[in-house]
Amino acid sequence: MATFSSHQTQTHFISKLPANKPRTKPMFTRVRMSYQESAPSVAVVGVTGAVGQEFLSVLSDRDFPYRSIKMLASKRSAGKQLSFQDKAYTVEELTEDSFDGVDIALFSAGGSISKKFGPIAVEKGSIVVDNSSAFRMVENVPLVIPEVNPEAMSGIKVGMGKGALIANPNCSTIICLMAATPLHRRAKVTRMVVSTYQAASGAGAAAMEELELQTREVLEGKPPTCKIFSQQYAFNLFSHNAPVLENGYNEEEMKMVKETRKIWNDKDVRVTATCIRVPVMRAHAESVNLQFEKPLDEDTARDILKNAPGVVVIDDRASNHFPTPLEVSNKDDVAVGRIRRDVSQDGNHGLDIFVCGDQVRKGAALNAVQIAEMLL
């Protein structure tokens, strides 16, 4: 399995999910053989990035079946050597010819690369699972969280004789909706107020490295190196670095507003979000305030979440044990806790919850690979 230097340095940041907690409840029977003659040909675009490397991890962990796998990246990374499932690969430069014979292309190389090469791959017959925001809000492009709206991509399969585009939602949206959707199905969410606590990984591997470097510098009394972010990140937090739009929301926040409507196929759901970057490595946390059309008490909500696929409930009030970013790091499940009746709303029409999920994994690579599994 390919590994990634900045991930290795994090081993000591990471604690385990307690052994007595339920682990991932897979929705799909996994195909156990990964290399298969009849299996799809796969390409990973942006393979040297944080999410690209996690694609490889997840494909391997889940024994994703493949006939061949292409490692694609920019010219700058071409020629690098990677090891995947005990086989050596050379990173190839992404070009217009890269997608000949590719069944499934997993993209995570930024919006402009997706905009340019996504349609080319589709033209060549590939099914593109795109992790960028390029196509998320395009009509007829399914925006999919497999546990939430698998129906949105029904009919799209490897072997259907033509290419297609499927968009992976933004990490914050995925993590929020993994917890909110099971409750929405029961009681219909009418309004949602979200405040995020977002990790460095959302800005890529270099941002994680900068956080670590800055922290060392600050502890040594040196001025912090600010290359990826414009200000000190160590022992600090700041409004998400996405551009601020005319309405005062930043792009990250408006993604949550718009993507939720599309994924839930509910143009009336009201969402507001405040997205903040905190000095945490690779998992996001979100404080989510929910308003419901129908009453939903907290015990029922907890039971619903305990039975939700891909969700683990950590909600131990007596020992003050609730989800943390560290505890979900490198984990598939999204953790939910602090489940309680909102005292600012009447009756049982409101809940507050606190959600944590690995940004690189369920927030990006795992979700995309789950989409790819549904194509088989």
Added chain:
Amino acid sequence: MATFSSHQTQTHFISKLPANKPRTKPMFTRVRMSYQESAPSVAVVGVTGAVGQEFLSVLSDRDFPYRSIKMLASKRSAGKQLSFQDKAYTVEELTEDSFDGVDIALFSAGGSISKKFGPIAVEKGSIVVDNSSAFRMVENVPLVIPEVNPEAMSGIKVGMGKGALIANPNCSTIICLMAATPLHRRAKVTRMVVSTYQAASGAGAAAMEELELQTREVLEGKPPTCKIFSQQYAFNLFSHNAPVLENGYNEEEMKMVKETRKIWNDKDVRVTATCIRVPVMRAHAESVNLQFEKPLDEDTARDILKNAPGVVVIDDRASNHFPTPLEVSNKDDVAVGRIRRDVSQDGNHGLDIFVCGDQVRKGAALNAVQIAEMLL
């Protein structure tokens, strides 16, 4: 001026407020001479703690007039030497006799010390400004933010011939209401959803030291020392460590709910809060979603906040410059930004804002000293 070792190590964490931003707009004319024969006799209870030390800083910075000052702490700290305004002081053990002749006693030594010694001091004729939660919700004890509800302590003055208790609100409440109150006055807040990003300092000097120690350990690949908190704090965040109550809220959150009602003298205002500890040293941040009875557009709100005492607006969308904990550290003002119309509410009946304030200063010591200034 007395300083404190863990504060000194933070110098490099701290950046300045930009020079072109308005600084504190003082509500009160400051008395420039600090030592005065006719001035009150002051006692600082818990003088060796983080807030106790900040009391001294703030008293000195604001040239608080005093005839004498007593440095009080537990038996363990008695005998320690402190320097204050170029004079040496010996820390005295807090006893029942400590308050003889004391006009103003600033308490920050925890709830149980306040409960025991607060009434004793009042009995001796001292006016107690208490930073603990012991008396905040007691009827007839004023709970005061000087910029917000000075009228709550009207009539209480040094020289009135009897003691009194005045409570300093919780840090998160102070910082939130510094920004929310000017808007509430104009448009009446009916509901407020708050998510906090709280610094180590709220748990005291030892917690700040633990965050620094843990961060060093984690960067060296060692397991983190967990004495103050039960779990890793470095590169992590967690639900506030206050005990969780039967309704699922922790005590910190319910302080915000209840104290807001008392300070605004409005039992109908609806508040919910989710309080989270983040790996930041000494300033809190809060994401605040507001619902108003009357319409209030974002430009009017920004103007109101620009003119609010003790508030600075940092809201530069073009350069993505908004309040951060680092920027308000060691500052008096509470900074507000991300002021925008809430897209999840109709018309101009909702706003989202992001607030940062120094937890040790305006969240505790400064607010208490401002209360003491009103006693003169």
